[in-house]
Amino acid sequence: MHLKTHGEFSSDPDETYIVAYKQLLKGQDIANLIASETAERANNIELLVLSACQTAAGDNRAVLGLAGIAIRAGARSTLSTLWEAQDAPNTELMLKFYDELSKPGMTRAKALHLAQQSLFEKYPAPNIWGTYILVGNWL
Secondary structure, eight states: OOSSOOOOOSSSGGGGGGEEESSSEEEEHHHHHHHHHHHHHSSOOOOOOETTTTOOOOSSSSSHHHHHHHHTOOSSSSEEEOOEEEEEEEEHHHHHHHHHHSSSOOOHHHHHHHHHHHHHHHSHHHHHOOOOOEEEEOO
């Protein structure tokens, strides 16, 4: 499951959200969505990509932010952002990530690593290529 949207993290749960079509999905909404999807399919979401700003940002009350909420709700792994994601580099990284992930025997961790390496060549600043973190199952 891939969600490309806008988001915000706050230590106040009511101010933490991602933007859905006509509403804001707060942490509990995301947990409920993942839990219902898992129940309907009789298995967990293997990979949830939260392609929005600060989806892995957390504090002492919510470690790993929305990514942590997704893992606790049943997603096996999340690919999430530590800070603001810039649109053009973000798109390049995602295209490379999915291209690598489609190769036989490729792990999520290796696909992310290769995508980050390719982005580094064009954008050497770590706040560009290092935006994403993989949480949960890396295989």
